[in-house]
Amino acid sequence: VTIPEIMEKGTISIGVLTGLPPYDTTDSSGNTDGFLVDLAREVAKSLDVELDVVPVTNASRVAALESGRVDMLIAMTTATPQRARSLLFTNPYGSYQMTIVGPKDAEIRTLADLEGKKISVPKGSTQEATLISYNIPGLQIERFDDDALAMQALLSGQVDATAAVAVLANDLLKKRGVDDQFEVKEDLPLYTLYWSMALRADEWNLHQYLNNLIYYLEVTGVLDDLHKKWTGVPIPGGKLPTF
Amino acid sequence: MSSVHIRDVKKYFGALCVLDGVSINVEPSEVVAVIGRSGSGKSTMLRCINGLERIQQGRIEVAGHTITPEAGDLRSLRKEVGIVFQSYNLFPHLTVLENITLAPRVVKRIGRDEADEIGREALRRVGLEEKSGAYADELSGGQQQRVAIARSMAMKPKVMLFDEVTSALDPELTGEVLKTMEELAEAGMTMILVTHEMGFARQVANKTVFMHLGKVWEEGPSAELFGAPRTPELQNFVSSSLK
Amino acid sequence: MSSVHIRDVKKYFGALCVLDGVSINVEPSEVVAVIGRSGSGKSTMLRCINGLERIQQGRIEVAGHTITPEAGDLRSLRKEVGIVFQSYNLFPHLTVLENITLAPRVVKRIGRDEADEIGREALRRVGLEEKSGAYADELSGGQQQRVAIARSMAMKPKVMLFDEVTSALDPELTGEVLKTMEELAEAGMTMILVTHEMGFARQVANKTVFMHLGKVWEEGPSAELFGAPRTPELQNFVSSSLK
Amino acid sequence: MIQDFGWSSVEFLARASLWTIGLSIIAFLIGGAIGLTLALLRVLGPRPVKLAIAGYIQIVQATPLLIVVFIVFFGLSFAGLYFPPLLAAGISVSVYASAYLADIWRGCIEAVPRPQWEAADALAFSLPQQLRYVVLPQAFRIALGPTVGFMVQIVKNTSVTALIGFVELTRAGQLLNNMTFQPFIVFITVAAFYFAICYPLSYLSEKLKGKRRVQRAH
Amino acid sequence: MAYELQFGPVLKFWPDIAQGAVNTLVLSAETIALGVTIGLAAAIARTDGPRWLGALVTVYVEAFRNTPLLVQLFLVFFGLPLIGLSFSADMAALLAIALNLGAYSTEIFRAGLLAIPKTQIEAGLALGMSRLQVIRYIVVVPALRIIYPALTGQLTLTLLGTSIASAISAKELTSAASIVESFTFRSFETYLVVAVIYIGLTFTFRFLYYLVGLWLFRRRKPPKPDLLQEDLDPVGSGA
Ligand SMILES: Nc1ncnc2c1ncn2[C@@H]1O[C@H](COP(=O)(O)OP(=O)(O)OP(=O)(O)O)[C@@H](O)[C@H]1O
Numbered sequence A: 001v002t003i004p005e006i007m008e009k010g011t012i013s014i015g016v017l018t019g020l021p022p023y024d025t026t027d028s029s030g031n032t033d034g035f036l037v038d039l040a041r042e043v044a045k046s047l048d049v050e051l052d053v054v055p056v057t058n059a060s061r062v063a064a065l066e067s068g069r070v071d072m073l074i075a076m077t078t079a080t081p082q083r084a085r086s087l088l089f090t091n092p093y094g095s096y097q098m099t100i101v102g103p104k105d106a107e108i109r110t111l112a113d114l115e116g117k118k119i120s121v122p123k124g125s126t127q128e129a130t131l132i133s134y135n136i137p138g139l140q141i142e143r144f145d146d147d148a149l150a151m152q153a154l155l156s157g158q159v160d161a162t163a164a165v166a167v168l169a170n171d172l173l174k175k176r177g178v179d180d181q182f183e184v185k186e187d188l189p190l191y192t193l194y195w196s197m198a199l200r201a202d203e204w205n206l207h208q209y210l211n212n213l214i215y216y217l218e219v220t221g222v223l224d225d226l227h228k229k230w231t232g233v234p235i236p237g238g239k240l241p242t243f
Numbered sequence B, C: 001m002s003s004v005h006i007r008d009v010k011k012y013f014g015a016l017c018v019l020d021g022v023s024i025n026v027e028p029s030e031v032v033a034v035i036g037r038s039g040s041g042k043s044t045m046l047r048c049i050n051g052l053e054r055i056q057q058g059r060i061e062v063a064g065h066t067i068t069p070e071a072g073d074l075r076s077l078r079k080e081v082g083i084v085f086q087s088y089n090l091f092p093h094l095t096v097l098e099n100i101t102l103a104p105r106v107v108k109r110i111g112r113d114e115a116d117e118i119g120r121e122a123l124r125r126v127g128l129e130e131k132s133g134a135y136a137d138e139l140s141g142g143q144q145q146r147v148a149i150a151r152s153m154a155m156k157p158k159v160m161l162f163d164e165v166t167s168a169l170d171p172e173l174t175g176e177v178l179k180t181m182e183e184l185a186e187a188g189m190t191m192i193l194v195t196h197e198m199g200f201a202r203q204v205a206n207k208t209v210f211m212h213l214g215k216v217w218e219e220g221p222s223a224e225l226f227g228a229p230r231t232p233e234l235q236n237f238v239s240s241s242l243k
Numbered sequence D: 001m002i003q004d005f006g007w008s009s010v011e012f013l014a015r016a017s018l019w020t021i022g023l024s025i026i027a028f029l030i031g032g033a034i035g036l037t038l039a040l041l042r043v044l045g046p047r048p049v050k051l052a053i054a055g056y057i058q059i060v061q062a063t064p065l066l067i068v069v070f071i072v073f074f075g076l077s078f079a080g081l082y083f084p085p086l087l088a089a090g091i092s093v094s095v096y097a098s099a100y101l102a103d104i105w106r107g108c109i110e111a112v113p114r115p116q117w118e119a120a121d122a123l124a125f126s127l128p129q130q131l132r133y134v135v136l137p138q139a140f141r142i143a144l145g146p147t148v149g150f151m152v153q154i155v156k157n158t159s160v161t162a163l164i165g166f167v168e169l170t171r172a173g174q175l176l177n178n179m180t181f182q183p184f185i186v187f188i189t190v191a192a193f194y195f196a197i198c199y200p201l202s203y204l205s206e207k208l209k210g211k212r213r214v215q216r217a218h
Numbered sequence E: 001m002a003y004e005l006q007f008g009p010v011l012k013f014w015p016d017i018a019q020g021a022v023n024t025l026v027l028s029a030e031t032i033a034l035g036v037t038i039g040l041a042a043a044i045a046r047t048d049g050p051r052w053l054g055a056l057v058t059v060y061v062e063a064f065r066n067t068p069l070l071v072q073l074f075l076v077f078f079g080l081p082l083i084g085l086s087f088s089a090d091m092a093a094l095l096a097i098a099l100n101l102g103a104y105s106t107e108i109f110r111a112g113l114l115a116i117p118k119t120q121i122e123a124g125l126a127l128g129m130s131r132l133q134v135i136r137y138i139v140v141v142p143a144l145r146i147i148y149p150a151l152t153g154q155l156t157l158t159l160l161g162t163s164i165a166s167a168i169s170a171k172e173l174t175s176a177a178s179i180v181e182s183f184t185f186r187s188f189e190t191y192l193v194v195a196v197i198y199i200g201l202t203f204t205f206r207f208l209y210y211l212v213g214l215w216l217f218r219r220r221k222p223p224k225p226d227l228l229q230e231d232l233d234p235v236g237s238g239a
């Protein structure tokens, strides 16, 4: 769809990843809200159209986009070259630091310390892809349906460590009162990864528009404000890269 | 009109020739008994007359309707030819009266009141007026069979076919059903009855047909046939039946 | 040893008193017929002798074993007391020979070859040697019942109980089963047989017991009992049975 | 953001269970309508139709429900059909329900003894009349128990619509767990909700199965 | 929407997909062995055991039949560690699915046991057999024959039910699919391929059940000769 088509329709439907607080929360009537939804609101506002938020999961997000059910995704997709063969990714609108979280008494300082360990990751995430690419001998990667289950696996002792978003992990350990048992392994920051919005492969018109919008939201400080609103901190890593 | 003429009928099940050129004539108000060993084709013949089985050769004229291998208008034929089976096949989900009135109402589109009147009259004739509200499984076998006869009679058929209607019944129950049939015969109904009750056949039937190996082996006035069987097969059959 | 002594046995089903102080004596090699109306407790008595039903009072001594209301060693009793039911109860998943050899093999731990030998001998006695490989549903009712008798005989019991073994059979099949039983009696087997075949009882049984309302109403040598019934109940029963 | 499991969580689950019930009803209605048609065609249709329906049933029953729903839901979108989410999710589960219900009901129709058809035939009933007045009323009585029993499966299986963004009971449980990280209490509560919906159905089903030989009860 | 299906990128991952299929096969086989054993034991306990045991079995059966497998899976994997029972994902999946199958097959076996006429059991007892001998030699084979279609139908549902185990990181076909999907972002193609594999696996298992049936009931006609006519009572679904 092109910009004029969307404006004519009067609605833009955006697939938003759900179930990952604090980026996305669900209120008691099942409505979804959070950083990603706020961002979607910005997109709709800038085009002056109605917003139709379609909740998606890791498993369904691409199908939702390609089948035409949604016009675009704000679903924490990280642009990789392999994925870019199928979809079009915008410039990043956010980032997260991926860290290793483990029990306080576990000696994990370097990647080599992960040797022979069991580590949980969200299924189909970039954490997973990254860890695989390190080629650590004997590392067992356990894939869970989403970030929360991966974290849960650590807390219930099913794995030795988890690869998690730093903001999320710190918040969680404190709130659950387990920060005396588990910690973010600060010595071993893995990566800063960036999230892009995703579009169908031929949507150049919308792509250009969204890049423009992201640039504008960043320089006017809106992105940082929204991020702070939901996580308490600005977007990590300073200026967002472009490509 | 209410006569039956069967002319050189052949019926196969696969390669098995079950009726092998059968011809029988039944004049109006005549009662014909059909006897023969198990497997000789008696039931199949009745079923052909009523169009429940297709014939492969020959011609059946019954109550003014014609059946050929190409089949005819079976539904209007069946409105005028009733059949009663060994297993009574009452509809278990309906009361006795509903069993009887269903066909008049649905097939002949007679109103409920009139159908009930017809139904009650039929029940009266089989002596079961007081059972009109009962269900099949509350009746004895003999009572069920009389209801089945009443159900058939309620369609006011011109010809009635009976297939060993008493052979599933205890001797004491047989009597009541035979009595009902005798009354029908006296009232002038054209009837063909397959039966193992030689005594009954002898007494009620004007004519008896002995079937053997899918053929009409012998036929004639009942008294003659039983009194002086010509073929050894019939002699055998009669003597073994009287044992 | 192979005698049966029933002393003042009472048996209740709930509040219903089915055996009301029954005493019967059967000497070795004696054949006792038990007759009586339906519901008089004949089957129940046989089942008590074999321990399939518990008694509530009294004492049964059979083939050297004792049954009291507190029960005894039923398994070793049953090895020596055979019972044959009206419904033959052959095991449908086994061949005729396997039906017969199963109990000798698993209960008496007899080797396969020897058991087969015993089985064949039993089949020979009932005249069904050639059916050893058939399955129950390939046999006529009379043949099935003879196999059931052979199955019981293969355990070489000292006493045999028969519960209306012919009443589910057509007259022509009854003969072959009665013949088998007669041969057994001639061979000196101690037998109690519940039967409706008055003629057979009169001819084969040394003694006949007439049960009524859960009691032994009359007993005596068969000829006497049938020839001159003393009680009106037995008179009634005999005359209605001969009808 | 991250909260504790409390009264409001139970309320949240209660609300989600309404979606579960709503979806189940939609799936049962649509799946039932398709299933009945298929069952009738499977019994009465010409041979190619019978085979095609048998094939459909076999293939749906040989695929995990999750994947069935995925393919149907997005398949509809590929075909340019956008139903409201509730309806679309309902239709996806309906495909699954239709395959099983068709099978159950075919069995029930075939369980009506052949002579019953014949008796009606001999009384000059047309085929639709035989079905309407004689066969289906009896098949209905036989089917009641198994059908109610299968509704339990539908209720439980609506959870797969979480895949396509539907916050029904299971998905709500997952979200709640993501917010509270108290899986035991969360999922025990979710299980209790399911049990409260399903057990009455199971119980009813058992009762109706017992009654199936009682061939009256109008 | 002109969407072009591209299977190439997905099929490049065939070793992962094949491994997933093998894992599904193994997990299913283990689950079936364990679940059927549980079901048989529970069915005998319920029909022949003491009252309290029967009541316990009833609670177990109803609890597992009236809640979704996924929730059971979460409870076993995340809940049991709280009381000190910790299992690996594969073990937890095996346990949860087997318990689920056990509950359904309890009912199936029980129906089979109850379908054997009492007179058959009495005939065995009257020949001096013990209760266990009667079950072993007289009841089991005919009962199995009666319930075979229902049982194998349930086993098929169990095979499909293993797809849920991917939620807790057990490694099987569906989890392999999501890995492939996350690399390629060709979700529709991935799931189509996987659907075909599941259908293949299912039909293979059914054929196996058919062969096993032929062997088990080799002495008599097999219960359902026509594969297409499988008459299953879909009491339970793994999914
Ligand atoms: N639907 C069928 N398909 C194949 N063969 C059939 C069918 N119905 C009947 N037959 C065969 O046709 C022959 C005649 O059967 P039919 O029932 O007419 O005999 P019958 O004289 O009525 O015997 P009975 O006294 O046992 O009722 C038998 O050999 C039977 O096996």
Ligand SMILES: Nc1ncnc2c1ncn2[C@@H]1O[C@H](COP(=O)(O)OP(=O)(O)OP(=O)(O)O)[C@@H](O)[C@H]1O
Pocket (backbone or CB within 6 Å): C013, C016, C018, C036, C037, C038, C039, C040, C041, C042, C043, C044, C045
């Ligand atoms: N298991 C049972 N539970 C309750 N009542 C029973 C049971 N078995 C038999 N009875 C009752 O005990 C009475 C005697 O039954 P039994 O079968 O011994 O009679 P019978 O003399 O063998 O009759 P028949 O000639 O009909 O076989 C009957 O009233 C019957 O209803």
Ligand SMILES: [Mg+2]
Pocket (backbone or CB within 6 Å): B042, B043, B044, B163, B164
């Ligand atoms: Mg016949």
Ligand SMILES: [Mg+2]
Pocket (backbone or CB within 6 Å): C042, C043, C044, C163, C164
């Ligand atoms: Mg008796």
